Amino acid sequence: MPVARSSKAQSSKQPRASKAPSVTENVPPEKEEGCQAKRSPSSPQGGPKKRSAFGDITNAHKNQTVTGKKEGVKAPTHKATRAPPAPTVAKNNEINLKKSLRKTPPTDVPVEPEKGSVSEELVQVPVVEDIDKEQLGDPYANAEYAKEIFEYMREREEKFLLPDYMEKQPDISRDMRAILVDWMVEVQENFELNHETLYLAVKLVDHYLVEVVSMRDKLQLIGSTAVLIASKFEERCPPCVDDFLYICDDAYKREELIAMETSILRTLNFDINIPIPYRFLRRFAKCARASMETLTLARFLCEMTLQEYDYARERPSKLAASSLLLALTMKNLGGWTPTLEYYSGYCAQDLHPLVKRLNFLLTYQPCDKLKAVRTKYSHRVFFEVAKTTPMDMMKLEEKLKS
Known part of the structure; x- marks a missing residue:
């Protein structure tokens, strides 16, 4: 039998003063390992450790004024008095000034957009949470490369x-x-x-x-x-x-x-590093700050599709995202957030057809002989999520539209 996974080393860094609001549904990894052993080896939201940022990596300091360089006022110099320019020179200067004004219109003064205008709406950008910053101090999490790793897995989906x-x-x-x-x-x-x-x-x-x-x-x-x-x-x-x-x-x-x-x-040319829905599901559940029970429900929905040949041709990332969205909807935990849309690459409208199919699969079991998945997730270790009542299709349609 494989040895149980050891708990991750705690970081010695002090947490930042401004912490993200804690979610009451989250379950610490120690409790998860105790209740599910190897079947669910790690918590979806990662370790609770925090780490201060590596410093300001923006160019904000470049915009500060350089000390020591002050714009002084030039002292008037005594020059010899000259005669006023000829009328032809003054006329030429006036013509050149008009030409330069035509080429460079005055844009130095910014115009503030009125309230309710399109420009003001474009400024409002949805806030996307950095889900990997909490694990920067954990050497086993590879938080610095997590985003690139999952982008690479998304690229490999095309091959498989x-x-x-x-x-x-x-x-x-x-x-x-x-x-x-x-x-x-x-x-x-x-x-x-x-x-x-x-x-x-x-x-x-x-x-x-x-x-x-x-x-x-x-x-x-x-x-x-x-x-x-x-x-x-x-x-x-x-x-x-x-x-x-x-x-x-x-x-x-x-x-x-x-x-x-x-x-x-x-x-298979020894190329067996095939993207699977389970890895994407853990990543997306971390984006949603989902509890262990909500993640287990999404795992149950995703594992139900393994037996169905019609779902074998779906993209693993899309199947994982749809399973999580249906689990969140069944638990009344909100919809698809900007953070989920950013890290998954799918908007909510892209997932609605597959979410409805998953709910239909959960409602109408095609074959009563195939009970391994339902029996597995009916156990207390998996929060008995297989006994969860499926959603009514009309209510699901209304919640997805809202």
């Missing part, structure tokens, strides 16, 4: 968009894939693996089936091998090969599983 591969799979159907994923959820629970391992394993199965035509008797072998590869990628102490042979009820031999591992890795 799934086509409709079921058309060229003669012996595999959508229902078989759903049963396989339901079994993989049970494997993740039995081995106490991270949620990232489950999501990545499902992605590996889908991308492998895009390239290789497989028979139904090899489908469980593909799924178990995908969990093995994802465990080696995500876990500190992954299960061994014999564990997967045992959980498959010795349906396959050791050589077959190792050969399938080689086949999957070569087919």
